[in-house]
Amino acid sequence: MQPEGILSGVTGNLGLLQRLLDKDREEYEILMEAKKAASRTRDLTLQLITFAKGGAPAKEAASIEVVVRDATTLSLRGANTKAEYQFAEDLLSVEIDTGQIGQVIQNFVINADQAMPDGGIVKISAKNIELSGEEPFLLEAGNYVKVSVEDEGAGIPENLLPNIFDPYFSTKPTGHGLGLSISHSIIKRHGGYIAVHSEVGVGTMFAFYLPASEEQAVAGAEREEEFPRGTGRILLMDDEEMIHRIVGRALGIFGYEVDSVQCGDEALQAYKASLEAGSPYDIVIMDLTIPGGMGGKEAVGKLHEIDPHARAIVSSGYAADPVMMKCADYGFAGKVAKPVDIEELAGTVKRVLEGGES
Structure with a gap:
């Protein structure tokens, strides 16, 4: 398991507990301290990946x-x-x-x-x-x-x-x-x-x-206090069971129906079956890299051959990868960084479902 997968398990579960606990309880304060420490660990992990790989920054005009x-x-x-x-x-x-x-x-x-x-x-x-x-x-x-x-x-x-x-x-x-x-x-x-x-x-x-x-800053979505809820069918493609459990549980709580597969081939089969059944998935979340299997970069092209209107979100721990830097150029409607942040994930899914890019 990759480090970002392990950390997704930590940050994801803490994010879910934050939602389930009453803010007035003493345990909530303890949880927030743990979440703060986990967030800093997540940030350090992303920094180390940046430092080790030496990748170019994914730049955009910003405030x-x-x-x-x-x-x-x-x-x-x-x-x-x-x-x-x-x-x-x-x-x-x-x-x-x-x-x-x-x-x-x-x-x-x-x-x-x-x-x-x-x-x-x-x-x-x-x-x-x-x-x-x-x-x-x-x-x-x-x-x-x-x-x-x-x-x-x-x-x-x-x-x-x-x-x-x-x-x-x-x-x-x-x-x-x-x-x-x-x-x-x-x-x-x-x-x-x-x-x-x-x-x-x-x-x-x-x-x-x-x-x-000289360009104007890209307008960012305002951060919501509550986790954004929604409805729809989500297909998750990732080779790590930990990600299946965390993302599936989180999106389930937010109101979505989630199915999980291990690789690109399985994702294409599942999407084709849903299309033939008359109830296609609303979004496919794809891990960019699948060791020994088809990753998101190749799979999203084949997905659009099956359904040109399919919407996909790419997920990866490598922010400097060209696909993460310019996800729309590769056919993705949004991106989610690993280790997975539950609030970021929920916000991205909702924005893509509403027709925007994220």
Whole structure:
């Protein structure tokens, strides 16, 4: 079983328990702490995959303010630290992989929170900046967006700053240093620059520059407080039984009828049978890669030969794969990242059923 499959079992079951427990119960608070830890483990797993594979970011024009606010809210949930924001009113869009840049923000905000054990204020700002190309950090001339994350912690000694982005260096006794190293790698792959300024006894500020985009930011769906319910028949294609159980149980609770198969050949047979019976599946969720079998990339083409109107969602742990980056170009109406997040899954299914892309 792949790591993302194992983590899907953890995050998926915790997400379902969150829905089933009363918010006023003590167990709910314990569950939320466990879910928070699992979410950070999920994020670290995705970061490690990004770091190891060195894939190109799946970029789109986006609002850095939205990405910053979402990532910060997630990172500070349950913490004593509070965030203060300052965004330029005319802030330009940026061409980014929103998931990867969200990971960078989370890394910086979590570091800031840990630097202030008794709580405090983390100041986050973003502004437009025009570079001439003659700056010491050697970025090309042009328009950029500068994002800064500043804490009020103990600060980092000057002699340690040159090592701050090394993979196994950490200022914390139990730290691993991977978060900052991965952040450095992500920003570099985006054509940007990352820097740190720290003063002992005053605090630390991380700042990064991202190339501005001339395109308008892609409008994102608002996050719903409740899991989006719906109706319809779903066919799930995945080689891992854990995914069958988690996704089947979750979508069942949300109101869907779910059947599961192991590979592309079985999915095509099942869909053809449903079509002949006059009750075709409303959506087919396909794992991108099936070891020893037909994966989603090949299967979706054959699916559309059977039914040109069939709707499919691709699922994978490899965000940098071309199919995940441009899923519509390969015939998919949406995508879901692994490890599976129950809220993301439910939202994607509902949007695709309603005729939108996700």
